[in-house]
Amino acid sequence: MASIKKRPNGSYQATIYVGRDDDGKQLFKYVTKSTMKECKAAAREIEQQLIDGSLSQVDNIRIAEWIKNWIDIHNKQYSPSVIVLYKGYLKNHFRPFFKQMKFKDLREIHIKKLQNELLGKMSSTSARRVMSCLRPILYDALKNRNPMKDVKLPKEEKVDYSDVPTTEKFRAIHSAVKGTRDEPIILLAGWCGLRREEIFALKPNDLNFDNCTIRIDEAYVINDQGKYEIKTTKSENGLRTVAAPPYLMNLINDVIKNGFTLTKKERKVIEITEIKNKEEKLIFPMRPDSYTSYLAKLVKDKKIPKTRLHFLRHYHATWLYENDVLDHLAAERLGHDIKVLKAIYQHLGVQKKETINKKIIELQQQEIN
Structure with missing residues (x-):
């Protein structure tokens, strides 16, 4: 009382x-x-x-310190790459904005001001991600007194998929890298839909040359220390076996036998080098982010149609859709939940949808006639 x-x-x-x-x-x-x-x-x-049990006791705690401790406490509940991302938000956005402010001084106007500052230097989608990270952190601290609870997050911008290759552009990309060290990597993304981190985690014992299949059960990802390491795949759906054409299997086999060519600069950033068992060695011993930078330069220098490995994966999803591969089989091949597959990828098959719509109209018109 x-x-x-x-x-x-x-x-x-x-x-x-x-x-x-x-x-x-x-x-x-x-x-x-x-x-x-x-x-x-x-x-x-x-x-x-x-x-x-909703009473908060954090009035005199500094907001930036609370965020730091919150991230540390939750480091096992999120993937290492997400923790690295959140630490980046703290360093680049939250700490510079809140400085020494305590929770007792925090008001809704401060949240709106932070959001407005973010929108002034990044896209609406990026600002939404930063603010979405902050929302549960503030709720854990302030419960129902969270001044962010009534603040509307920025709208997520529509993703520009104009750089996802068409069939013709993909052929041009393939032609440009044919016979080079990049060909099997490009085809693993474009023909098999592998994620970037999955490609660079592949080992010889992941390949079955008799059945022409590739097992995907690991990914080369950033840990919470900001370093790359081999971990299990992104989700349970990511554990899968993918069929690949003999042409691609032979290309990969050649890399296993002859090695993957690296420049001196690329050798300096490899972090997994001490594996002695040949079957456990990485087929493409290169950091995913290094290859992304390299590919961007390659595209520019060789005047290849603009692309990224992630967009080649989108291309493969579109290709499956255009060729009437059943949703559940496409989802399994891409390592996705079927709902995610429909939400993310099927908007790419615009031409296919138009064809289906015309067919529906024709069939219904025939019934009338």
Whole structure:
């Protein structure tokens, strides 16, 4: 029960016991209102929060420090790459904005100001991602007092898929890299739909040359220290076996036998080099981010149609769709949940949809005639 007293200036102050700290010291919350009625109502609200377990005790904690500790505490609940991303948000956005601010001083206007600053230097989609990271962190600290709860996040921009190759552009890309070290990598993305991190985690024992299949069960990803390491695939759906044409299998076999050519600069950034078992060695011993930078330069220098490995994976999804591969089989091949496949990829098959729509109209028209 709160203790309420009248102050010399005529206002009323309630003292509410909220528990003890780690050292056994009693903790109190104080609320001051101009009338007894308002003071009682405010005290009851705090007492109810205490009963519900939603009362926050973070008023004097610095926001930036709380965010840092929150990320550290949750480092096993998110993938290493997400933790690295969140740490980047803290360093580049949250800490510079909140500085030494404490939770007791945080208001909705501060959240809106942060969001506005983000929108001034990045896309709406990127700003949405940063703010989406902040929302659960503030809720854990402030519960229902979270000043962000009524703030609308920026809209997610429509992804520009204009750089996803058409069949003709993919043939041009393939032709440009034919006979080079890049050909099997390009085909693994474009013909098999492998993710970038899956391609660079492949080992000789992942390939079955008799059946022309590739097992995908690992990915070469960034850990929470910002370094690359071999981990299991992105999700349970990512564990799969993919059929590949003999032409591609032979290309990969040649790389296994003869090695993957690396420049001096590329050799310096390899982080997995001490594997002695040949079957456990990486077929393409290169960091995924290094290859992304290399491919961007290659596209520019050779005047290849603009692309990225991720867009080649989109191309493969479109190719499956255009060739009437059943949704559940396409999802399995790409290592996706079927709902995700439909949401992300099927908008790419515009021409296919138009053809189907025309066919539907024709069939229905025939019924009338």
